[in-house]
Amino acid sequence: MKKEMWAIFGGSLLLYVVIVLLIAVGPAIDLARTPPGPGVKPLTPLEEEGRQVFASDGCDYCHTLQVRPLPEDKVFGRPSAPGDFAYATPEMLGSERTGPDLTDVGNRRGEVWQYMHLYDPRAVSPGSIMPNFKFMFHEVKAVPAGVAAVPLPPAFAPKNGDKVIPTQRAEALVAFLMSLKQPAIPGYAMNGGMGGQAVASAPAAAPAASAAGGYAYDAAKGKTGFDTTCAACHQANGEGVPTAFPPLKGNAAVGDDDPTTQLDTILHGRQGTVIGGVKYSGVMPPFAGQLNDEDIANIANYERSSWGNHAKPVTPAEVAKLRAAGK
Amino acid sequence: MAVTVQDLSRTGPTPIRGEQDDHELSSIFKAYTVSATFWLIFGTAVGLLLAFKFGAPDFWAGKYLTFGRLRPIHTNDVFYGWASIALVGTAYYVTVRSCGTKLYSTALAWAGLWLFNIAAIAGTIALDLGYNWGDLEYREWPWPIRLVFLAALIVTVWNILATIARRESQDIYLSNWYIVGGLLWTCIICLVAVLPWYQYGLGQVTISGYFMHNAVGMWFTPLALGLFYYAIPKVLNRPIYSYALGVLAFWTNLVFYPMLGAHHFLFSPLPWWLQTTAIICSVGMLVPVLGGGANYLLTMRGRYHGRIESYPLAFLFVGVLCYVFGSMQGTVEALRSLQAIWHFTSFTVGHSHFTMYGFVTFAAWGGIYALLPLATGKRPGQLGMAVHFWLATTGVAIYVISLSIGGTIQGLDWVHGKPFIQSVVDMEPYYLWRGVGGILMFLSHLVFVWNVWRMTAGKPGDAPSPIMQSEEAGA
Numbered sequence: 111m112k113k114e115m116w117a118i119f120g121g122s123l124l125l126y127v128v129i130v131l132l133i134a135v136g137p138a139i140d141l142a143r144t145p146p147g148p149g150v151k152p153l154t155p156l157e158e159e160g161r162q163v164f165a166s167d168g169c170d171y172c173h174t175l176q177v178r179p180l181p182e183d184k185v186f187g188r189p190s191a192p193g194d195f196a197y198a199t200p201e202m203l204g205s206e207r208t209g210p211d212l213t214d215v216g217n218r219r220g221e222v223w224q225y226m227h228l229y230d231p232r233a234v235s236p237g238s239i240m241p242n243f244k245f246m247f248h249e250v251k252a253v254p255a256g257v258a259a260v261p262l263p264p265a266f267a268p269k270n271g272d273k274v275i276p277t278q279r280a281e282a283l284v285a286f287l288m289s290l291k292q293p294a295i296p297g298y299a300m301n302g303g304m305g306g307q308a309v310a311s312a313p314a315a316a317p318a319a320s321a322a323g324g325y326a327y328d329a330a331k332g333k334t335g336f337d338t339t340c341a342a343c344h345q346a347n348g349e350g351v352p353t354a355f356p357p358l359k360g361n362a363a364v365g366d367d368d369p370t371t372q373l374d375t376i377l378h379g380r381q382g383t384v385i386g387g388v389k390y391s392g393v394m395p396p397f398a399g400q401l402n403d404e405d406i407a408n409i410a411n412y413e414r415s416s417w418g419n420h421a422k423p424v425t426p427a428e429v430a431k432l433r434a435a436g437k
Numbered sequence: 438m439a440v441t442v443q444d445l446s447r448t449g450p451t452p453i454r455g456e457q458d459d460h461e462l463s464s465i466f467k468a469y470t471v472s473a474t475f476w477l478i479f480g481t482a483v484g485l486l487l488a489f490k491f492g493a494p495d496f497w498a499g500k501y502l503t504f505g506r507l508r509p510i511h512t513n514d515v516f517y518g519w520a521s522i523a524l525v526g527t528a529y530y531v532t533v534r535s536c537g538t539k540l541y542s543t544a545l546a547w548a549g550l551w552l553f554n555i556a557a558i559a560g561t562i563a564l565d566l567g568y569n570w571g572d573l574e575y576r577e578w579p580w581p582i583r584l585v586f587l588a589a590l591i592v593t594v595w596n597i598l599a600t601i602a603r604r605e606s607q608d609i610y611l612s613n614w615y616i617v618g619g620l621l622w623t624c625i626i627c628l629v630a631v632l633p634w635y636q637y638g639l640g641q642v643t644i645s646g647y648f649m650h651n652a653v654g655m656w657f658t659p660l661a662l663g664l665f666y667y668a669i670p671k672v673l674n675r676p677i678y679s680y681a682l683g684v685l686a687f688w689t690n691l692v693f694y695p696m697l698g699a700h701h702f703l704f705s706p707l708p709w710w711l712q713t714t715a716i717i718c719s720v721g722m723l724v725p726v727l728g729g730g731a732n733y734l735l736t737m738r739g740r741y742h743g744r745i746e747s748y749p750l751a752f753l754f755v756g757v758l759c760y761v762f763g764s765m766q767g768t769v770e771a772l773r774s775l776q777a778i779w780h781f782t783s784f785t786v787g788h789s790h791f792t793m794y795g796f797v798t799f800a801a802w803g804g805i806y807a808l809l810p811l812a813t814g815k816r817p818g819q820l821g822m823a824v825h826f827w828l829a830t831t832g833v834a835i836y837v838i839s840l841s842i843g844g845t846i847q848g849l850d851w852v853h854g855k856p857f858i859q860s861v862v863d864m865e866p867y868y869l870w871r872g873v874g875g876i877l878m879f880l881s882h883l884v885f886v887w888n889v890w891r892m893t894a895g896k897p898g899d900a901p902s903p904i905m906q907s908e909e910a911g912a
Contacts (some may be wrong), residue, residue: 115601118614122691123621126655129695130625134647135635137711142640166567168505176705180777182851192706195638200571203642203705207781210857231494237862239491245500379709393709400774 147193147391148353149293153286160286163279165202172240174204174211175290179342179395187214187292189342191354192391194292209240216291224284225260225276233266246280249273325407325425332412335405343392348417354392356385359417367422369410373432376406403429456811462533463812465546467893469526470805472554474889476518481879483511488875491868501565509577510564516575516652517586518557520793523801524660525549525593528616530808531667532597535610541599545592552589556582573641574649576630587627594620611683615663618691622655642707646715647695654694657793661760661800662686662729665753668807669736672750674905678735686725686732693721697771719771722764730761740905748822749903752803755830759795766791778852783864783871784844787837794833794878802829802885807903809892817888818898825884832877835870843867 153161164170175198179189190213195201219227223234229247231238249272253259259273268274276284337346344350348359358364363371363385374380379396382389397406403426410429414421457463490496490504500506533540540546560578563569569577576583597620601613630648635641670677677683696718705712734757737750766788770779779785802825810816843864850860891898 114607115598115609118609119598119617119621122614122618122687123625125691126622126695127625129692130629130647133696133711133714134629134644137708138635138640138643138647140640141643141707142635142637144639165571166506166569167503168508168569168572170572171505171508174781178705178780182777182854185854185857190706192639195642195706197638199637199641200573201638201641201645202572203645204572205574205781206783206785207851208783208861235858237858239494239861239868241490241494241498241504243503244498245503381709392706395709 141192144192144196144391146196147191147293150193150196151293152197153289156282156285157289158286160282160284160289161202163283164286165200167243169212170202170204171206172208174207175213176203177211177213177292181338181342183211184342186211187217188345188351189355189392191351193353212287212290214290214292216288219287221284221288222261224287225280226262228280228283229260229262229274230266233263243280246277246283247274248277250275325404325427327411327423328408329412329415331405332408333416335401335409336412339397339401340409343394348413348419351392353388354390356388356390358413359419361419362386364410364413365419365421369422369424369428370432372410372413373406373424373429376401376410377429377433378436398433403427403433456534457814459533459539459812461543462530462540465540465543465550466526466530466809466812468547468550469522469529470809470889471893472550473519473521473523473526473801474886476514476522476557477882478886480511480514480519481875481882483507483514485872485875485879487511488868488872492865492872500567506565506567506569509569509572509574510561512575513560513564513577514557515793516657517553517560520657520797520801522550522553522557523805524657524664524797525553527664527668527801527804527808528593528597528620528660530812531612531664531804532600532616535612535667536601536604537606538600538603541596541603545596549589549592549596552585552592556585556589559585573645575652576648580631583627583631587624587631590620590624590627594624610667611677611680611687612663612667614684614687615659615666618687619656619659619663622659623652626651626655639706642705643711646707650697651695653793654690654697657797658690658694658760661756661797664800664804665733665757668749668804669733669753669757672747672753672807672903672905673737673740675736675740678732678738682728682732686729689721689728690725693718693725697722716771716773719768722768726761726764730757733757746901747903747905748819748826748900749803749807750905751826752799752806754803756796756799756803759791759799763788763792763796778848779844780848782844782847783840783867784848787840787844790833790840791837795837799829805889805892809889810900810903813892815892815895815897816900816902817891819900821884821888821891821898822900825881825888828877828881828884832874832879832881834874836874836878839867839870839874843871 177183177186177188177190183189194213195203227234227240228243230242230244231240232242247260249268251272253273253275257275259275262274343355344358345355348357350357363375366372375394377396377398380394401409406429407424407426411423413419414423486497486502487504487507494504529540529546556578559582563579563582564577568579570579571577578586594617597613597617601609601617626648630644630652636644666677666683697715733753737754740750769775770784770788806817806822843866846863846867847860850863851857888898
């Protein structure tokens with residue numbers, strides 16, 4: 111009777127431990143070693159202190175610190191790459207966006223704005239439901255030398271005419287918020303920003319339809335398809351994001367008259383290959399389940415004819431063949 | 438008085454009479470329930486204040502009452518204070534009774550209760566003082582406090598295993614599989630979450646994805662399911678529909694559930710294979726969920742009218758339904774195309790209340806109403822249970838529906854590229870309705886306090902025996 115007890119409880123415990131090692135601890139050990147991306151630097155002591163404030167006052171419950179490769183996330187910056195998190199411990203990717211993502215907020219908002227906003231979010235952002243953080247400020251009669259008071263619209267300033275100055279807590283927090291800038295990567299134009307979105311630079315005229323088995327390349331569909339599904343990572347200008355997402359402009363696979371590599375990658379995804387001498391840290395997701403053969407042919411042809419690329423067009427039949435070959 | 442599976446399949450888990458014979462067990466069950474009830478009231482009072490702050494962000498905005506400090510206090514207290522303590526209390530009762538024996542050690546059970554409470558009190562204070570371990574969901578308590586919680590688990594599993602080893606029967610009733618499984622797995626979960634060596638950058642993100650979901654599905658789910666397997670047949674006075682289906686659900690849950698955590702990080706920079714495995718396992722979860730759900734519902738077959746007279750059964754019934762539908766909702770949410778809309782919206786908050794409240798909390802209530810009167814010999818009032826049931830059910834329905842609709846609108850606003858503040862403004866009415874639901878839920882908890890009082894120290898009420906007449910007798 112002891113035997114059954116050991117079989118059930120011991121067996122289920124052992125099975126669980128094996129699963130946990132395989133899907134949690136193992137990958138974690140591996141991923142903890144992800145090297146920092148270019149321009150990703152450790153925080154200064156003051157910024158680090160601000161990060162602690164961010165955690166202890168729970169900003170993370172309303173704000174995320176991760177940008178997904180989805181069109182709707184473009185306003186927050188480029189998609190986050192693994193190397194971005196090398197120094198982000200404890201991780202604060204977050205799970206809810208009651209407020210906007212803050213990954214790149216340092217590039218969007220200035221220091222003074224941050225102080226005003228923390229003191230009273232409604233002073234700068236009507237309709238906001240973010241709590242005020244007045245407890246991070248002192249209200250004083252006279253501003254000490256060398257300290258800048260927070261400028262506030264009269265309706266939001268203390269009624270008794272006191273001036274508002276930040277505490278150490280607020281200074282550290284704002285230093286951290288100002289450090290939240292996705293590293294500027296040379297050759298990469300940020301197309302996010304809360305303001306307008308930079309319009310994707312339209313490529314030079316696409317070649318005329320190359321008829322093949324009743325299929326005619328639809329340049330407009332190719333461009334829309336690319337801009338909505340691929341540009342988040344490869345960028346509308348085809349230049350990618352250095353070390354994270356490879357450029358398709360001048361790319362060997364895209365320029366190759368044999369489309370196997372290009373189509374196979376789009377259909378089945380890819381990760382960790384060396385492209386033009388560089389190993390990219392991002393993931394290329396598979397699109398076979400999402401796009402039909404014609405969509406893929408249009409997108410592939412758009413890539414093959416844009417940004418100075420000139421390669422032989424592909425047909426949906428070729429896509430279908432590789433799709434059937436599967437992986 | 439050996440109880441074997443053969444007996445169980447004939448008569449249900451245990452004999453009906455003579456349940457007040459074990460005073461030690463009864464006082465332990467009482468103490469766990471009372472202590473859990475305290476955390477329920479405290480944790481949900483904080484929750485209500487949080488809901489209010491969505492409409493009045495400047496209300497009580499001081500350092501110790503700021504939104505970001507109270508939110509983890511709410512989640513951790515209802516998790517580790519209310520649901521954990523309540524379910525461990527019922528687990529003790531279920532194990533001892535289904536093994537037809539005495540508890541191995543009363544002292545260990547009391548020690549466990551102290552440890553659970555010390556952890557919850559220290560955790561609450563730490564979070565309010567701003568000692569938050571990086572906003573990592575459900576493991577915000579500083580690590581020494583989480584070790585106290587782990588100690589409570591170890592004490593409990595030791596006690597329960599030793600009790601099972603004492604049983605006279607050959608077989609181990611299914612409830613105990615789930616209870617012991619839940620306790621053992623959760624020890625591993627707590628350990629993995631505390632060890633520091635791989636918790637850097639993306640490595641820690643992996644652990645967060647693993648932890649937040651396993652802490653729910655490998656802890657609360659098995660404990661609540663174990664309770665279902667005992668309480669439902671007990672109340673209905675008939676055996677569980679299929680023992681084998683229960684066994685199948687046990688193993689499939691064990692294989693699929695642990696892997697689905699990363700679905701909280703779809704589209705994050707975690708490796709694509711990890712995200713995909715999570716999606717596949719979320720779909721695989723349909724096997725244990727539908728298997729388990731069908732088993733409970735088939736056990737109740739033909740006795741649905743009984744739900745109206747028997748409130749313990751009504752609570753258990755809602756718990757089963759929310760288990761099935763809440764889990765299926767989780768599966769659907771995990772699909773990439775839908776995640777793109779719902780992820781990061783209030784929809785997720787609706788989902789977690791659907792499951793943690795509609796399923797886990799209703800299961801705990803059903804279990805307490807079904808079993809505590811047997812232990813103490815004191816029943817609550819029928820009206821008290823009715824008011825509790827209808828307030829809580831209406832409240833959680835309003836809560837979940839409003840956040841599901843609101844969350845969808847919020848997500849679509851983002852997809853349509855509206856300015857962010859639009860999504861904040863559009864959520865206002867839904868936040869308000871969420872608050873209305875929350876008020877009803879909280880009121881129901883006050884009624885629950887009254888009912889617990891009558892089942893323990895106070896004057897007993899008029900409710901009929903939680904155990905329904907068996908068909909033979911009824912026919």
